[in-house]
Amino acid sequence: xxxxxxxxxxxxxxxxxxxxxxxxxxxxxxxxxxxxxxxxxxxxxxxxxxxxxxxxxxxxxxxxxxxxxxxxxxxxxxxxxxxxxxxxxxxxxxxxxxxxxxxxxxxxxxxxxxxxxxxxxxxxxxxxxxxxxxxxxxxxxxxxxxxxxxxxxxxxxxxxxxxxxxxxxxxxxxxxxxxxxxxxxxxxxxxxxx
Numbered sequence: 001x002x003x004x005x006x007x008x009x010x011x012x013x014x015x016x017x018x019x020x021x022x023x024x025x026x027x028x029x030x031x032x033x034x035x036x037x038x039x040x041x042x043x044x045x046x047x048x049x050x051x052x053x054x055x056x057x058x059x060x061x062x063x064x065x066x067x068x069x070x071x072x073x074x075x076x077x078x079x080x081x082x083x084x085x086x087x088x089x090x091x092x093x094x095x096x097x098x099x100x101x102x103x104x105x106x107x108x109x110x111x112x113x114x115x116x117x118x119x120x121x122x123x124x125x126x127x128x129x130x131x132x133x134x135x136x137x138x139x140x141x142x143x144x145x146x147x148x149x150x151x152x153x154x155x156x157x158x159x160x161x162x163x164x165x166x167x168x169x170x171x172x173x174x175x176x177x178x179x180x181x182x183x184x185x186x187x188x189x190x191x192x193x194x
Contacts, residue, residue: 037070038070038150038151038152038162039067039068039069039070039108039149039151039152040068040154041065041066041068041118041152041153041154041163041165042065042066042067042068042154042155042157043064043065043066043080043099043154043156044063044064044065044066045061045062045063045064045082045155045156047156049062053082053083053084053097054084054095056084057084057085057086057090059084060081060083061081061083062079062080062082063080063081063082064077064078064079064080065079065080065099065101067151075108076105078101078102078105079102080101081099082097082100083097083098084096084097084098085097085098085117089119092120092122093122094120094122094160094161095120096118096119097117097118098116098118098168099115099116100114101115102114107149107165108149109148110147110165110166111147111167113167113168115168116165116167117165117166117167117168118151119131119163119164119165119166120161120163121163131148135147135148135166146167146168146169147167148164148167149165150162150164150165151163
């Protein structure tokens with residue numbers, strides 16, 4: 001059964017995880033041939049705002065995002081809203097982020113959307129592929145899984161390492177085509193109040 005194989009491989013993958021990545025580890029990857037071939041994502045944000053979002057997941061901040069291909073072509077130059085995200089990964093040295101654009105964007109290899117996640121992959125600091133393998137395995141067995149691509153992330157011109165940009169998991173025709181019970185609940189509550 002494909003689902004049993006998926007979960008067995010996922011357990012094996014999780015059991016092989018390494019110590020969380022540090023910025024020093026990733027700085028060596030900046031000169032690696034894999035990293036050089038990846039697009040560069042530059043985020044500019046006031047340091048005070050960056051410190052605020054790093055201290056709390058509930059804080060959102062305005063920032064600027066510039067995405068440059070490996071051929072030095074500018075794909076995006078846009079204002080964004082950025083915040084930190086994650087559960088255990090929020091406490092890692094390299095923070096994961098959520099970025100929201102003013103309107104829907106089409107990132108290469110991803111679904112068109114307003115919001116994307118930037119995963120820091122602290123449990124696979126050298127390969128950065130544990131989440132990618134899990135996503136691919138889920139897709140292989142027919143489960144919904146996010147599309148992804150990798151970027152070199154710079155914040156305020158400081159190299160932060162290789163990040164995995166993914167679709168944000170939402171109830172959507174392209175992601176999770178399920179009935180939105182929260183919207184239905186709000187609608188029914190409004191009807192009941194009348």
